[in-house]
Amino acid sequence: MLWLALRLAALPLEVYARAARTPEPLAVVSSTGSRAEIIACNDAAKRRGVRPGMPPAAASALASDLQIAPRDTAAEEAALERVAAWAIQFTPAVSIAKPSEVLLEIAGSIALFGGLKPLWNAIAEGLQTLGYAARIACAPTPLAAQWFARAGLAVRLHHLDALRLSLPGLALEVMDLPPEAFRLLQNVGATTVRDALALPRDGLARRVGPRFLDDLDRARGLLPDPRTFFTPPTVFKAAQPLPAPAQEAEMLLFAARRMLVELCGYLAATASGAQRLSFVFAHHGREPTRLTLSLVAATRDPDHLTNVLRERLERTQFPCPATAIALESELLLPLASRNLSLLPDAGHQEQAAAQLIERLRARLGEDAVLGLKRLPDHRPECAWRTCPPGSKDAAASAAASRPLWLLAEPRALGEDPPCYEGRLSLLAGPERIESGWWDGHDVMRDYFVACNPAEAMLWIYRERRTQSRWFLHGFFS
Amino acid sequence: MGSLDAVLNHPAVWRGSECARVAPGIPTGFPELDAHLPGGGWPTGGITEIYAERSGVGEVKLTVPAAARLTQAGRWLTVIAPPHVLYPPALAAQGVRLERLLLIQPASAEDNLWASEQALRASCCGAVLLWQEHVHERALRRLQLAAESASTSLILFRSARVAPASPAALRLHVSRAEGRTVVRILKRRGGGLPPPIVLDLHDTPISRARRAVPPLVRTREPLHAALV
Numbered sequence: 028m029l030w031l032a033l034r035l036a037a038l039p040l041e042v043y044a045r046a047a048r049t050p051e052p053l054a055v056v057s058s059t060g061s062r063a064e065i066i067a068c069n070d071a072a073k074r075r076g077v078r079p080g081m082p083p084a085a086a087s088a089l090a091s092d093l094q095i096a097p098r099d100t101a102a103e104e105a106a107l108e109r110v111a112a113w114a115i116q117f118t119p120a121v122s123i124a125k126p127s128e129v130l131l132e133i134a135g136s137i138a139l140f141g142g143l144k145p146l147w148n149a150i151a152e153g154l155q156t157l158g159y160a161a162r163i164a165c166a167p168t169p170l171a172a173q174w175f176a177r178a179g180l181a182v183r184l185h186h187l188d189a190l191r192l193s194l195p196g197l198a199l200e201v202m203d204l205p206p207e208a209f210r211l212l213q214n215v216g217a218t219t220v221r222d223a224l225a226l227p228r229d230g231l232a233r234r235v236g237p238r239f240l241d242d243l244d245r246a247r248g249l250l251p252d253p254r255t256f257f258t259p260p261t262v263f264k265a266a267q268p269l270p271a272p273a274q275e276a277e278m279l280l281f282a283a284r285r286m287l288v289e290l291c292g293y294l295a296a297t298a299s300g301a302q303r304l305s306f307v308f309a310h311h312g313r314e315p316t317r318l319t320l321s322l323v324a325a326t327r328d329p330d331h332l333t334n335v336l337r338e339r340l341e342r343t344q345f346p347c348p349a350t351a352i353a354l355e356s357e358l359l360l361p362l363a364s365r366n367l368s369l370l371p372d373a374g375h376q377e378q379a380a381a382q383l384i385e386r387l388r389a390r391l392g393e394d395a396v397l398g399l400k401r402l403p404d405h406r407p408e409c410a411w412r413t414c415p416p417g418s419k420d421a422a423a424s425a426a427a428s429r430p431l432w433l434l435a436e437p438r439a440l441g442e443d444p445p446c447y448e449g450r451l452s453l454l455a456g457p458e459r460i461e462s463g464w465w466d467g468h469d470v471m472r473d474y475f476v477a478c479n480p481a482e483a484m485l486w487i488y489r490e491r492r493t494q495s496r497w498f499l500h501g502f503f504s
Numbered sequence: 505m506g507s508l509d510a511v512l513n514h515p516a517v518w519r520g521s522e523c524a525r526v527a528p529g530i531p532t533g534f535p536e537l538d539a540h541l542p543g544g545g546w547p548t549g550g551i552t553e554i555y556a557e558r559s560g561v562g563e564v565k566l567t568v569p570a571a572a573r574l575t576q577a578g579r580w581l582t583v584i585a586p587p588h589v590l591y592p593p594a595l596a597a598q599g600v601r602l603e604r605l606l607l608i609q610p611a612s613a614e615d616n617l618w619a620s621e622q623a624l625r626a627s628c629c630g631a632v633l634l635w636q637e638h639v640h641e642r643a644l645r646r647l648q649l650a651a652e653s654a655s656t657s658l659i660l661f662r663s664a665r666v667a668p669a670s671p672a673a674l675r676l677h678v679s680r681a682e683g684r685t686v687v688r689i690l691k692r693r694g695g696g697l698p699p700p701i702v703l704d705l706h707d708t709p710i711s712r713a714r715r716a717v718p719p720l721v722r723t724r725e726p727l728h729a730a731l732v
Contacts, residue, residue: 375627376578376579376627376628377628379626379627379628380580380606380626380628382626383580383606383622383623383626383628383629384606386622387608387619387622387623390615390618391608391610391611391615391619395608395609395610395611396606396607396608397606397607397608397609398602398603398605398606398607399590399592399595399602399605399607400592400602401592401593401596401602407591407593410592410593411589411591411592411593413607416605416606416607417603417604418603419603420592420596420601420602420603429591429593429594429597430591430594431564431565431568431590431591431594431595432559432560432564432586432587432588432589432590432591433588433589433591434588434589435588435589478683481557481558481680482561482680482681482682482683483558483559483560483561483680484560484561484562484680485560501588501591502559502560502588503560503562503565504556504559504560504561504562504563504564504565
């Protein structure tokens with residue numbers, strides 16, 4: 028067993044600050060009873076002198092533009108769950124350790140990702156893209172990995188022996204002890220794990236409690252430490268408050284992109300792809316704006332989804348600035364992962380085509396991006412129609428000579444003799460088409476291939492009912 | 505003399521009378537035309553401008569064999585803002601696979617260019633056919649870069665008024681004379697303009713018609729007059 032602990036130390040802040048591109052001074056306040064104090068603040072606030080533990084009033088006096096947000100533990104839990112769901116793409120065994128840690132059992136994944144280092148880097152980069160600052164540590168027991176991550180030591184220990192050598196050097200603060208137990212240990216002069224291990228066990232068990240000894244044994248791998256593994260939910264939901272109301276597409280896109288990356292991690296974990304997504308942009312005192320992205324093919328490519336969303340956002344008018352973004356997956360379909368190949372293959376082309384069509388549709392609208400197909404009908408104007416791109420073509424009977432350009436509406440050329448930029452000479456014909464009496468659009472025409480003095484090749488017909496009226500129907504272009 | 509021949513046959517020596525050596529193009533389907541085009545076909549990774557004297561001279565037909573070849577190979581053909589209906593039965597009869605055809609009808613000229621660029625950059629597209637009268641030179645250069653980046657070709661159809669200069673790799677003027685289509689190469693990579701190329705584009709219907717009714721054609725007597 029090999030465990031990777033991800034500690035999201037700044038989670039209370041990141042729940043708010045993740046959506047902001049430039050950090051503004053921000054502090055998170057937790058209140059117990061009537062007393063409120065700052066529990067976390069970002070670097071911008073620290074530079075102005077704000078420190079954790081201050082009352083909010085004092086902090087506001089130091090930095091007038093400081094934004095103070097109440098701690099949102101529900102949002103933190105939800106964020107932790109989304110990180111866990113995202114991490115399932117690396118290993119199926121993911122466990123959440125509240126309030127701010129996620130544990131990954133990676134022994135089985137190392138070979139797949141080509142070693143511990145590439146896997147580590149992939150996870151670290153992924154978390155950065157998601158907008159979380161994480162401390163990562165790797166150890167053979169989950170508790171030891173958590174402790175090293177809390178101590179901020181990016182260790183990669185593979186073996187229990189190495190663990191037993193390095194563990195004693197850790198300070199006791201990382202053990203998350205009850206305050207009175209911690210004080211007692213300090214009073215007897217124990218500040219590191221090594222000091223605690225040197226103390227007599229029975230006395231420690233009596234004075235500090237048996238849990239303390241059990242934790243030490245679990246961390247060293249002497250006691251089993253079973254963890255409950257996280258199961259991803261069936262629907263992906265994420266909500267993100269914006270630090271400041273925003274209306275510009277680029278601002279919204281920055282926050283939305285982080286959610287899309289999370290979504291794509293979740294999709295990779297569940298071996299599915301999103302076919303329909305809905306974004307809800309909340310406004311102050313107004314109805315929320317809802318954007319639904321419908322895709323041609325299920326996908327889990329964050330760049331592609333971001334591009335589609337960008338086109339939609341640029342065309343969407345918001346009644347007023349948005350204060351929060353929510354993302355929900357409406358329709359998920361199974362999507363197999365693709366084998367890597369050296370040369371672009373057919374599957375790659377199909378995917379590229381689907382992406383192109385979506386990008387075009389997102390900006391131009393559904394009606395502007397079409398395919399063409401034939402229909403089995405003798406009337407030229409009924410022998411085709413537009414269809415969604417890529418639709419199967421109906422096999423129609425091989426037609427006689429047909430022009431490449433068809434006029435949407437036949438143009439009247441007047442009475443006999445037919446003229447179009449000069450008098451026309453007929454080269455071939457007539458081809459008699461009489462059809463459609465059953466649906467009210469019956470035609471009785473004689474078609475000719477004609478040529479005018481400028482030598483343009485035309486497709487014209489004579490209406491048989493009126494005998495001598497001529498129409499231009501196409502160009503042999 | 506022998507040593508001069510040896511020098512001239514060296515592969516690094518290029519002579520002004522030859523076509524420039526460029527990446528192989530998409531064969532046009534007309535050997536007479538291919539022989540005069542650098543790369544032996546429509547340039548890939550570049551723009552081709554086709555100036556048609558008027559509708560009905562065969563300017564679209566010139567591109568259809570290449571379109572058929574591309575779509576048969578599974579590449580997509582993107583058609584942007586055609587002035588009339590590109591008639592599917594005619595395309596299919598020429599061998600174009602309609603499943604691989606993407607028809608885009610944007611509302612504005614700006615969107616035409618945007619859609620062209622997107623299609624050119626997509627690796628799935630083999631060629632883009634665009635009908636647009638006025639394209640700013642800067643926009644053309646942008647499209648040229650997009651075509652280069654994915655080795656796709658853009659064929660731009662414009663009407664007869666020839667713009668003075670353009671970054672296009674190939675510029676053709678298409679007209680008709682004596683029942684045949686005349687293609688003049690206005691610009692090609694490597695310079696040296698060949699004489700006009702005469703093609704019998706409307707081979708199937710019209711030549712057959714001529715064989716069937718030779719006297720009518722020769723005298724240019726309206727056929728309907730004989731019918732009524």
